[in-house]
Amino acid sequence: MAQRVRELRAAGKKVISLLLGEPDFPVPAPLQEAAIAAIREGHAPYPPVAGIPPLREAIAAYYHRRYGLPYQGAQVVVSNGSKQAIYNALLALLEPGEEVIVPAPYWVSYLPLIQLAEARPVIVPTTAETGYKLLPHQLEAAITPATRALILCSPSNPTGTAYTPTELHALAEVLEKHPQIWVISDEIYELIRYEGEAFSPAQLPALYERTVICNGFSKAFAMPGWRLGYLIAPQPLAEAATKVQGQTTAGANLIAQKAALAGLTGNLESLVAPMLEAFRARRDALYTYLHTHLPETRPYLPTGAFYYFLDISAFLGRQTPSGQPLTSADDVAEYLLQEGVAVVSGSAFGSDRHIRLSYAVALPEIEAGVQRLTQALRALQN
Incomplete structure (x- = not known):
């Protein structure tokens, strides 16, 4: 279109x-200045596959500060956009033929990414009456022995609705009975929220060790063309995602990483x-x-x-x-x-x-x- x-x-x-x-705002000035400074350094080596250590540590510190999650930099993999972060997670998690539950409406790329990973999307329709959110009984009904992951996007593209802590607790109660299922939590809009408490599935004790957070800088920092995202996961999965990325694109743009670092370590709010x-x-x-x-x-x-x-x-x-x-x-x-x-x-x-x-x-x-x-x-x- x-x-x-x-x-x-x-x-x-x-x-x-x-x-x-695509936000119609300029990239914030501190990020522009950090990018210009990085260019003027005149040194542009290949970046580490999983991202430069200061940015990985800053991302972990941000999630600790905002959500109380005790992540370490080693659990962060910086990618070429949040779409790659999701794809890395799927490739690291899934075997051919396994299933991923996807509430509908869904972001347009979820199904193709799952299919590229040789897995099968299981679509669960939601309704306006429930705020286009997945209900526990729907989740339970969609689970089979082949289910390996659930994708949640909150706040959502395309609906703009977000799960409350109570709603996520109810879904977690279902998932507690199925320890083989991971949650891929697409949190790209988590800073663009008007009401309610920002809450991640990883804050739930039952889900912390099997949640992959996928996020990025395109929306909140108005820098979609800079192509910078990341995932946060238990370290074994983060290491597997790093191996996947190492054989596809390798490390993300070094200049964009230094700009994002300036955003996370400055006055973010x-x-x-x-x-x-x-x-x-x-x-x-x-x-x-x-x-x-x-x-x-x-x-x-x-x-x-x-x-x-x-x-x-x-x-x-x-x-x-x-x-x-x-x-x-x-x-x-x-x-x-x-x-x-x-x-x-x-x-x-x-x-x-x-x-x-x-x-x-x-x-x-x-x-x-x-x-x-x-x-x-x-x-x-x-």
């Missing part, structure tokens, strides 16, 4: 894009706070607009990340002004694109009755985009 937007814009069509999960407040204002404005003008989409207030996952069921089965029937989320996304606003079809996330809007763009762009979206949906015919 992003390529389609570029093509339409090149042809002179005005398209407002609410597609990408002051770096993130302005962006977080801007996202909160956009979220609230978008909710007010949707609640007023498109209540059929069942708008809700996301607790984190920067997405709305809108229910378009009420508009399926209708026709465009030109007579084209809309029978799926893909149809709706294509129609909206032709009307000048780009969104992501929910089919990419495992739901054919939703579309995803990103509010990682400036508020005037968001307002113009949802106005076009509303006009386009209101123009549909029964």
Whole structure:
């Protein structure tokens, strides 16, 4: 869809894009300065496969400070983005034919990454009524002798909802009966949270020794193009993930690592706070607009990340002004694109009755985009 937007814009069509999960803020100045200083050092050797020791120690210290988790630097593997961290974890954990439970909606890359690891994703649908969160009885029903891992993303892409400590405790009670199952906890949005307590599955004693945390710097530090992520795991798994990475990409970009180190060892809260407040204002404005003008989409207030996952069921089965029937989320996304606003079809996330809007763009762009979206949906015919 992003390529389609570029093509339409090149042809002179005005398209407002609410597609990408890419913050529209500059990289914080201390990180820029650290990167420039690293370049000016003029020395750029191959970095250690698992990351430079000061950054690994800083990541461990951050998780100890924020979550009380007693990690050591040796348990951290710095990677080329959080996607690689997830893939490293899957390759280190899984044997061919094993199963990974994936609550839906899910991030678009989970299924392909599991399949590349020659394992099988087991998709468990969730609903708006439960905040698009996996329930204990659903987890229990999905477990088989082949189950090896559960992927959780909190706050979630695409829904923006997050698990509470109580909800994670309930899932942990199920997993306690199945000690062969690991939790891969995708925490890339953990600093972009508006309400509620930040909580990791690794904080639960029953799960600490079988949780792999996957995180990165793309979202909270607004540096997606720098490609820097990491995993934290029990040391044997961290060592296995290091071996995997050593035979694929080797170490992550040295300049990006030194920039990230400056972010983690500086005043982290002051770096993130302005962006977080801007996202909160956009979220609230978008909710007010949707609640007023498109209540059929069942708008809700996301607790984190920067997405709305809108229910378009009420508009399926209708026709465009030109007579084209809309029978799926893909149809709706294509129609909206032709009307000048780009969104992501929910089919990419495992739901054919939703579309995803990103509010990682400036508020005037968001307002113009949802106005076009509303006009386009209101123009549909029964």
